[in-house]
Amino acid sequence: MRALLLKRLLQLVAVSWGVGTLTFFLMRALPGDMAYRIAASRYGMDAVDNRAADMVRAELGLDQSAWSAYWQWFTDLLSWNLGNSLVSGAPVTEQIWHMLGHSVLLALAGILLSILIAVPLGLASAFKGGWLDRVLLTISTALRAVPVFVIGLLAVIMFALEWNLLPVAGFGTPAHLVLPALTLALSLAAISNRVVHTEARRVFGSSFFEFARMKGLSPSQAFMRHGARNIAVPVVAFLGIQLITVVEGVVMIESLFSWPGIGHGLAHAIFARDIPLIQGAALMMGVLFVVMNTLVDIACHYLDPRGGQLS
Amino acid sequence: MSLIHIENLTVWAGQTELLAPMSLTLEKGQRLTILGQTGSGKSLLAQAIMGNLPSSLRTEGKVTLFGDEVNAKQRQRFWGHRISMLPQEPWNSLDPLMGAQPQLQETYQLVAGQSAGEARQSADYTLALQGLSDSGHKRVDQLSGGMAQRVAIACAMAGGASVLLADEPTKGLDVSRRDQVVEQLLTQSEQGTLITITHDVAVARKIGGHMMVIKAGELVEEGDAEQILKAPQHAFTQALIEADPVNWPAPEPSTQTDKRLLDVEDLTIGYGTSALTKHLSFTLDEGEVVGVVGDSGCGKSTLGDTLLGVQQPLGGRIKRQRQAAVQQWQKLYQDPTAAVSRAVSLRTLLEDTIKLHNIDRARIAPLMQQLGLTDALLNRNSEGVSGGELQRFCMLRVLLLDPVFLFADEPTSRLDPVTQRDVSKLLVDVAKQNGCAVMLVSHDPDLIAKRCDRVINLNH
Structure with a gap:
């Protein structure tokens, strides 16, 4: 029983890392400007312009490289911190x-x-x-x-x-x-x-x-x-x-x-x-x-x- | 009042008569033995009496139990406590997920009507009587065939039925266990009546009583068992009795080559941590035929798997003195239907073997002739041929691989005596001609004595 639970715990860690990493890179790979999409979700489609998008970009640090963003997500995950929603700002x-x-x-x-x-x-x-x-x-x-x-x-x-x-x-x-x-x-x-x-x-x-x-x-x-x-x-x-x-x-x-x-x-x-x-x-x-x-x-x-x- | 009275019982499949009219009457304390080959319709008769024939079959005739005429449906209410049947294949007849003891205890409790405490005591007592005290918690996959047989017999008898049907009750048991089962049946029959169905002449001789000899659904001879076995009238009965291994001619010794094939030193075999047999040392020469005997569950099949390298020994050494390809160390299985796929024709299976090992096609026809296999047979699948034919087909596949060693695990125990004699002789003869060493496992010391050069007994 203990052996099974231990094995499954390891599997859990592997699955968590795998799923998280895969979604991270898949989302990055989607076409379009992320800052625009997020701003559109926050303020509505009509209110979005370059300025709003730039503000979002600066606030969320979206211009940092994918690797450093990934690294940040990963270290946060280790302390069981899934971050805040990019739209509402509330903890995930x-x-x-x-x-x-x-x-x-x-x-x-x-x-x-x-x-x-x-x-x-x-x-x-x-x-x-x-x-x-x-x-x-x-x-x-x-x-x-x-x-x-x-x-x-x-x-x-x-x-x-x-x-x-x-x-x-x-x-x-x-x-x-x-x-x-x-x-x-x-x-x-x-x-x-x-x-x-x-x-x-x-x-x-x-x-x-x-x-x-x-x-x-x-x-x-x-x-x-x-x-x-x-x-x-x-x-x-x-x-x-x-x-x-x-x-x-x-x-x-x-x-x-x-x-x-x-x-x-x-x-x-x-x-x-x-x-x-x-x-x-x-x-x-x-x-x-x-x-x-x-x-x-x-x-x-x-x-x-x-x-x-x-x- | 007779316990059981049957008048002109017949079994039909559509318009085909599978069992010709049979009549019999048994009083308390009487016994009936039905003797016949596999596929002769003996089991149909037993099922027709019990009332559990498949719905595709139809019966006619009158069955009277305990003085009342009862139809098949009504007979179901008698099952267990008034009429009971021993299963033919106990390893398939026990619940695969439940231990032996609970299956016996529930019968005492639910069928014989004992309280939970009484039922547990009865079950423990019966298991102890059968030498199974330590195996009560084991499931059927942890029991040997013989042990499962004893558990199933105990279950069938626990309800206290006075009419007992035993369909091949000793199939696959070694002689000491076989005699034990027969004793058990005889004791039980003193309280009621016993109908035994068997192809084993030795069992028929021991049980005795009234005897019916059946061939292809027809009654060929009927009368007192002793009388029939001493002076059989019908040619079929004579052939059956002749085929009893006791009556086989003595074997011709193998030509000794004195070339060593296998050295086994201080071998311990078993599963996991439990050893079945310890300190086993023997040698095997090329072309030698050696018998392997021992009580059921002592590790005869495990020895084969260990020698073939399918299973790891727990201790000791096995030294192969001759270099041969892995497929030249072969095994022949007890149940050919389990060793052959029924999904495709035998020809397809043979072709697969030929292609896989690049076998010269010219060798096939002579070997088939030697084994008594016709080409037309290959068009059928495993369900369309008899057990003897299928086992000979398995031998064909094995022999085409030029084996140097063949472990034959009870290759004939599921065949009727006539087929058993022919197939076992063929196996030994063909192996000798091809210089292949054979280890022949059997629970029947007479068969071993008539077929092998020497014997390894695992009980010592």
């Missing part, structure tokens, strides 16, 4: 903490909801087969074939505009969470219900499941004692792989629903060329990814002890 750490809470809430709600959708449907289609299996396969394929923002738009049109059941966008009340979480959950469940289905079929058809029945366990006892855990092992591992879909989906969905999370913040920061905020947001997503993968690995180990010691 503060903004990111604020956005992170919203993103984690959305991600967890989406994952949980996707499990609640995928597991019963996957098990039912494996158990029953026939038309239920074919219908679910069709829906899953269709949902997976469209980008996640199309699912979101359809949800908005149906639940918010047509039926007036839920707010279109924004945040604050639990009702605001429903549509973004549902959109994320649907795009995740579209695949995970098929994984549950396949694994359940494998277990239901296995010799050990048949023998559990043969030695006298009832179907429900055989499922609880020998089915559930054997199905869970590959499914949980798949949820780990799916985390990348979660990160991807969160960026899209937050922008669509104006959900004030990290994805939304990242998109805005990119338009405003707010490099410290971009770096901070990307960094935090990388960190989240490593942490959640570690949690999945630990869960897999306890479900399936065959892999030996955690390392």
Whole structure:
């Protein structure tokens, strides 16, 4: 266990450095004058002229070389100082903490909801087969074939505009969470219900499941004692792989629903060329990814002890 | 009241009759032995009696259990506590994620209706009786085949069923374990009735009782077991009995070359930190055929992996006295279906081997003829040929590489006796002709005695 955590900590450092550095140079490589973009974000497009841009340039020290800017960012990072936003001037750490809470809430709600959708449907289609299996396969394929923002738009049109059941966008009340979480959950469940289905079929058809029945366990006892855990092992591992879909989906969905999370913040920061905020947001997503993968690995180990010691 | 009464039970796949009408009646304390080759429909009969045939198959006929006529669905309620079946492949029949003891304990608790405390005691007691006290926490991947077999038998019996079906209960067990299992079955059958399905004449002889001999889904001979085994009437029964290794002719000794192939000194083998066998010293000459015997779990397969360099020895030295390419040190697996991909035809697999090693195509036809393989067979995949044919195909692939050493790990234990005799003879003969040294692993001392020049016993 300690070995695994140590290894993951090193990975965390590597990911942080890699993501931060990559975003830094990618942002520098974008065409256009950074000072203009930042000034436009501060004062509005119409109020920008050379003077305003020069003021921004002087204030933020944008004319220093890329290497010295990078070096400064790097030494700041070592003291856990992500700098100040180039647009608002507020500390990036503060903004990111604020956005992170919203993103984690959305991600967890989406994952949980996707499990609640995928597991019963996957098990039912494996158990029953026939038309239920074919219908679910069709829906899953269709949902997976469209980008996640199309699912979101359809949800908005149906639940918010047509039926007036839920707010279109924004945040604050639990009702605001429903549509973004549902959109994320649907795009995740579209695949995970098929994984549950396949694994359940494998277990239901296995010799050990048949023998559990043969030695006298009832179907429900055989499922609880020998089915559930054997199905869970590959499914949980798949949820780990799916985390990348979660990160991807969160960026899209937050922008669509104006959900004030990290994805939304990242998109805005990119338009405003707010490099410290971009770096901070990307960094935090990388960190989240490593942490959640570690949690999945630990869960897999306890479900399936065959892999030996955690390392 | 008879415990089990069956009238004209047949099994159909669509319009094809897989099992001709079978009838039988068993009272308390009676035993039935069904003898037949692999693929003869013996297992279909067992599954039809249990009521767990795949839904693609259809049964006809009447099954009466404990005086009530019951259909397949109703029979499921009897599973475990009134009628039970021993699995054929215990290593696939135990939960891969759960230890042996909990799987046994849950059966005592949920099926036999004991309290949690009683069930734990019963499970511990039964494991101790089977010599598995130290293995209760182990999962099936940590147990040897024989140990898994004993755990599975204990699970099948824990519910207290009085009708017990045993489908090849001794497959892959060494003789001492085999006799133990047979004893266990006989003791159990005193309380009820026992139906044993086997291709092993020795097992049939020990269990005795009433006997049915089945060939290709048809009953060829029926009567008292002792009578049939002493004076078989049908040609098929005679062939089966002749194929028992006890009745094989004595081996011709190999021509000794006295050229040393392998020196093994003070070898310790095992996994991780646990040693399976220690202080093993022996030599092997070119072209020699040596048998390897030992209890299940003593490290027979591990010895092979260590000699082939697949696994590191824990101690001691292995010295190869002859320089040969890595692919000339070969292994033949116990289960040919696990060693051959079923995704492509056998011809594709053979072509891959030829291309990879630049093998002269002119050598293939004569070798195939010697192994009794036809060209048409190569068009099928591994599922379309019999176990014996597939094992001979594996031998073809191995022999094309001009092996100097072949570790044959129970290469015939999954084959029926007639095929076993032919394949093992072929293996030894062809290896001798090609000057290849063979280490033949088997749990059957009779087979080793009839095929090998000398024996290494891992138990000492």
